[in-house]
Amino acid sequence: MPHDPHDAQPERATPTAVGAPQSTRAQDRTRAGGGRGRMLILLALLAAGVLAVVVLGPKLFGGPKLPSDFTGEGKEDIVIEVNPADSGSVIAQNLVDSDVIADVGVFISAASGNAALAAIQPGFYQLRTEIPAATAVQKLTDPGSRVGKLVIPEGKQLDDITVIGSDTVSKGIFTLISEASCVDLNGTRKCVAAQDLNAAAEEGPLSSLNVPDWATEGAGVMGQSHRRLEGLIAPGTWNIDPSAAPKQILSNLVAESSAHYVKGGLLEAATTLNMSPYEVLIVGSLVQKEAQPVDFAKVARVIYNRLASDYDRLEFDSTVNYPLARQEVATTDEDRATETPWNTYAMPGLPATPICSPGDEALAAAERPEPGDWLYFVTISTDGTTLFTADYQEHLANRELALNSGVLDSGR
Secondary structure, eight states: OOOOTTSOOOOOOOOOOOSOOHHHHHHHHHHHHHHHHHHHHHHHHHHHHHHHHHHHHHHHHOOOOOOOOOOSSOSSEEEEEEOTTOOHHHHHHHHHHTTSOSOHHHHHHHHTTOHHHHTOOSEEEEEESSOOHHHHHHHHTOGGGEEOEEEEOTTOOSSOEEETTTTEEEOOHHHHHHHHTOEEETTEEEOOOHHHHHHHHTSSOGGGGTOOHHHHHHHHTTTTOGGGGTTOSOSEEEEOOTTSOHHHHHHHHHHHHHHHHHHTTHHHHHHHHTSOHHHHHHHHHHHHHHOOGGGHHHHHHHHHHHHTSSSOOOOOHHHHHTTOSEEOSSOOHHHHHSOOSSOTTTSSSSOSSOSSOOOHHHHHHHHSOOOOOOOEEEEOSTTOOEEEESOHHHHHHHHHHHHHHTTTOOOO
16 A cells, blocks of 8 residues: 655664763773772771781770880889798789889799799898899899898897806897898988887787787786787797888787797697696796706706695796896896796796797797606706706705806806
């Protein structure tokens, strides 16, 4: 059928381009190139951040400090204490806390393999603040750095005494403590005075001086006299804090001595002997003063036998001498007749307090006396030979031997 030329012609499809326009591809190439650049920048920033955290992190974020150490010779003298159970790390931390060293780890490294430090004795040591860890190790292992080491020999009493004939002074416990307390700090020598220790022993109730319950009644007889502490500070090696007050020093020594006596069996022995622990301590002090170690147990038996006899006066010259500032083996008639709380010539029974600090051997003899019936003894020679007997006439004959040997001669 013929078509009218004016009829609408069918629309032709518009060609569609295949692929993205060139301008779009160029933009994509630009974005792709920009992305790689930014990635490199980000990686660089990240690396720089990591480095900053590693290097500056502790300062920026309050993290753990890097190991450090002091340099130089230190600033001020200081006394530090090493306790019996302290490990190397505990000692190091105490030194850090006292501003002696800067870092625990540096000290541990400096101390590694040091046998002397591993065997360090408990006690007090003089160091300086702000010193290198290696210097602290060296000072702790130097015997010259130790301070406050107190050595009390057996048989000492609290006060100094002068020995008649030689005019030598036997230092008492108060003097020994005073000397042990001396320390030079920043050019100034400091010591606890013996008279201050004496005064401290007279202050306050016995409980303020750590006197144990088993000694309170006996020691209380002396009232506020310093002699109430006689015998309650045991012989041995002790550590005292040079910076402590006099009363604190005495309190610590009394507490540690009491623990020592109890550990040795004092309380159990007193029960067996039907005596108080304080009375057994008194007996131990008499044994210490009256005999040589070989005869300790025999002298203890003489004491118990005489206390149980009809004639219960011990008549020991050591009890006459005790309160005297000048002493000798032989005593005078006047001295023996003078009544004191200790003179066993002038009164029956035991002296009021111990007359010295007994050692372990003497106290053990008092706790476990040797069996025997002896009532008398006398030393007959300067080598310490002592004769024991239960017969008074035999004792008089033995005493003549002593007189003839010169043992009982007076130095006055």
